[in-house]
Amino acid sequence: MAALPIQAHGNEVAPAPVVSVRSVDKVFRIFGQPLERLVQPIKNRIRRFVGLPPRPPRLFHALRDVSFDIASGETVGIIGRNGSGKSTLLQIIVGTLRASKGVVEVKGRVSALLELGAGFNPEFTGRENVHLAGAILGMSASEMDRLMPVIEKFADIGEFIDQPVKTYSSGMYVRLAFSTAIHVSPDILVVDEALAVGDTAFQTKCLTRIRKMQSEGVSIILVTHSTNTLLEYCDRGIYLRQGRVVLDGACRDVVKRYADDLVDEEGGAVINMDDEAATMRANERADGAQIIESVLEPAAVNNGAASEIVSVELRDVLGKTRTTFSYGERLVVMVRIRVHRRIEAPCYGVQIKSVDDIALWAGTTQNMQLDVGPTEPGDYTFRWELGLDFAGNRYVIAVGIGDTDSGEYRRHSRIPYAGHVDVLPQPHSGHGWLAPTPLFVLDGESYRK
Known part of the structure; x- marks a missing residue:
């Protein structure tokens, strides 16, 4: 280069x-x-x-x-x-x-894998298309002959390499296209x-x-x-x-901006701890517990949405507000909401994320097929109980509410940061986000943690 x-x-x-x-x-x-x-x-x-x-x-x-x-x-x-x-x-x-x-x-040199169907001639075989792609990039036939074995191996489409591309499935097409794109030294x-x-x-x-x-x-x-x-x-x-x-x-x-815009486009409201408008605040109680609460008037927060999140509190199963848990304990996410008009098919969600905002798990009453029934206007409290079978680490909790009245999910209100919990690490249990229970066997001899 x-x-x-x-x-x-x-x-x-x-x-x-x-x-x-x-x-x-x-x-x-x-x-x-x-x-x-x-x-x-x-x-x-x-x-x-x-x-x-x-x-x-x-x-x-x-x-x-x-x-x-x-x-x-x-x-x-x-x-x-x-x-x-x-x-x-x-x-x-x-x-x-x-x-x-x-x-x-x-x-x-630019190598591209664009939308399905772009780049290959459907009448040519896979091998012919690979050579054509190389020629377009200025590579000689001998160079492509030298690369062909590694391209074939990575694509792993077998004898179809010598069949017309129009006979390929979408998966086979992508395999060959990607393999070609990465092996032409872009x-x-x-x-x-x-x-x-x-x-x-x-x-x-x-x-x-x-x-x-x-x-x-x-x-x-x-x-x-x-x-x-x-x-x-x-x-x-x-x-x-x-x-x-x-x-x-x-x-x-x-x-964050992309997710917030999705909520806004659907008529909902995003409630963030770090907004300049201070839409949420951490309310420190006398016992040291921290509750995420809304500080704006409902109309200002929910911007016309059918419902809004009022507050979130993280507790254990005994009702005590905590942020530090041991492996296997259960976290209770208590959410207070305000419903402004009747919702035929409400949907309640919770998400567990890393501190880098990577989604580790998410669940909603909809995808778990939990039929909670219509909700009338008023104030409600719902809770999620989550088993913390996680490795030692810090986990961020997010919550959201919406509806599926139209058949598709429509967001009402979302809190990307509703608090965090620390799961204490177990000794000699490995590293990462997951906490499997491994079994190691060597020549018939079992070793279990």
Whole structure:
């Protein structure tokens, strides 16, 4: 890989970015049906002939004024709802689409795994498509012949490598596409959400390879809907909404903003301990217990939602407020709520996270098929009892409420931080988040903790 040019920033000298996106817009013309695309120019020519102005086309702005840089060796995750412009942005970066406005500069060899169906010719065999992909990247036939065995081994699709791609399942397609993308020595790897269709074992295999490429200094752009993937694998996050960059920064900040916006878009309210508006406060009781309570008026907090969370308290099964537990004890999450109008199908949720905001477990009355029945307006208290069969560590609790009246989950109120508990470590029990009960056997001799 050629040395990158150097840019000076004050007294510091930093390498130029390998990807630079500056004020990029992308506008698509929208047609009601395919025939309209052909007929509209003729209609406009006729309108001009009779002295009428041409009919303006319907436009869709997929991207608006998008700007960011990606440094050499940096992994950047892009997150956003469907239709936010993520895939369009990647296609512009790799050159399969042209921006309507703005400049994109890319330095180095780019290997891309875009949405399913992009990149391979369905009539060619898998082997022919691998050679074609290498030729597009400027690699010789002999280089691709040398790489072919490792590409085949990683893809693990057997004899299908010599069958037309149109006969592949979606999983086989992704296996071959990803294997090709990572073995052509890219300086920049671009991965869209195509990995989501692979099986769990292959996804793990791919993410392990991404870790290795990170250690080798490859720059990676990763589009994902998984906030955990963003937090675990990315150095930085970019949140797109309706074609605009909402936030470009630390992954935890991006995940928080994304989750908060999802609640807000559905008419709910997010209650945060660290908001400048101080929507929640920790109320210190005489006995030293800490309760998370709302300090805003209901209308200000819930912003029109059907229900809101008023307070959360963490206790043990004897009713004592605690934050330190031993392995195997049960945590009680007490939640007070206020319901403003009748809810036909209420849904109550709880989540356990790491201090790095990685979701470790989540449950709702809906996905556990707990039919709690309609709820009338008024004040209520519900509780979750959770067995703390966890390894010694600190765990953050989050709670939320909503409804499924329409058949889909609609958020009302959410507290990303509703307190934390510390589970005391057990001696000689291993490390991590889980606490399995292992059994080790050597030549028929059993050893149990």
